[in-house]
Amino acid sequence: MKINIARNYEDMSRMAAEHIINTVNRKPNALISLPGGSTPLGTFRYLIEASKQNRVSFAQCRFISLDEWVGLGGEDEGSCRMTLDLHFFEPLNISENQIHFYDGLSQDLMGECDKMDFFIKEHGPIDLIALGVGLNGHLGFNEPGSRMDAYSHVVELDEVTRAVSVKYFSEQKNLNHGITLGMKHIMETIDVLLLADGDKKAEIVKATVLGESNDQVPSSLLQRHGQVELFLDERAASLL
Numbered sequence: 001m002k003i004n005i006a007r008n009y010e011d012m013s014r015m016a017a018e019h020i021i022n023t024v025n026r027k028p029n030a031l032i033s034l035p036g037g038s039t040p041l042g043t044f045r046y047l048i049e050a051s052k053q054n055r056v057s058f059a060q061c062r063f064i065s066l067d068e069w070v071g072l073g074g075e076d077e078g079s080c081r082m083t084l085d086l087h088f089f090e091p092l093n094i095s096e097n098q099i100h101f102y103d104g105l106s107q108d109l110m111g112e113c114d115k116m117d118f119f120i121k122e123h124g125p126i127d128l129i130a131l132g133v134g135l136n137g138h139l140g141f142n143e144p145g146s147r148m149d150a151y152s153h154v155v156e157l158d159e160v161t162r163a164v165s166v167k168y169f170s171e172q173k174n175l176n177h178g179i180t181l182g183m184k185h186i187m188e189t190i191d192v193l194l195l196a197d198g199d200k201k202a203e204i205v206k207a208t209v210l211g212e213s214n215d216q217v218p219s220s221l222l223q224r225h226g227q228v229e230l231f232l233d234e235r236a237a238s239l240l
């Protein structure tokens with residue numbers, strides 16, 4: 001794992017964005033998966049600025065979901081799709097035909113998984129995945145102890161994830177499942193970035209980098225991937 005430690009959140013966001021810019025400039029039609037959550041928002045802001053300055057263009061890229069809350073659609077506040085629409089796709093004028101996302105409202109979630117896996121088979125491999133990390137080590141919605149040998153699948157959400165989820169929603173939601181790219185997708189991706197900031201992520205960053213690599217801490221499985229870069233601020237890196 002290559003570990004980049006920045007002084008603060010802004011610098012971390014800039015460093016991660018520069019990495020993404022390099023990848024897209026090398027491969028303008030890259031297949032990319034980006035996370036929801038709050039960690040990547042600074043990176044997205046930086047990428048939008050870079051695009052305005054003509055330092056990068058996403059016009060030929062394709063974007064696939066990383067994960068989605070089951071029960072939420074693209075129009076719902078706090079859905080991963082909505083977060084990306086607001087903070088990335090709309091400001092960058094990414095067109096609908098560049099976007100292939102899970103529909104968390106679908107009555108046929110297995111069908112959603114199959115469609116995604118087929119899409120990746122056809123257009124893959126995934127060139128770049130940027131990941132946040134849950135306090136329990138989840139990547140996307142690959143929760144501790146869930147299937148690590150899978151491609152897309154539906155997961156029962158961990159207690160920690162359910163507790164943390166309230167920060168994304170202004171009213172209480174009863175969300176118990178997620179749909180996610182599997183660890184197998186993540187491990188087969190060419191270029192993996194993991195972003196983390198703040199004191200609250202220090203313990204899980206330590207377990208990710210220095211802990212035993214096992215499925216109880218999904219992020220620690222990245223130790224087995226040959227091309228992973230971590231982008232941390234000093235606080236998240238404080239226990240390394």
Ligand code: GLP
Nearest residue numbers: 035036037038039132133134140
């Ligand atoms: C969420 C999402 C992940 C996200 C992670 C960290 O529950 N399923 O895709 O990366 O947890 O979120 P945050 O960046 O808000 O800490």
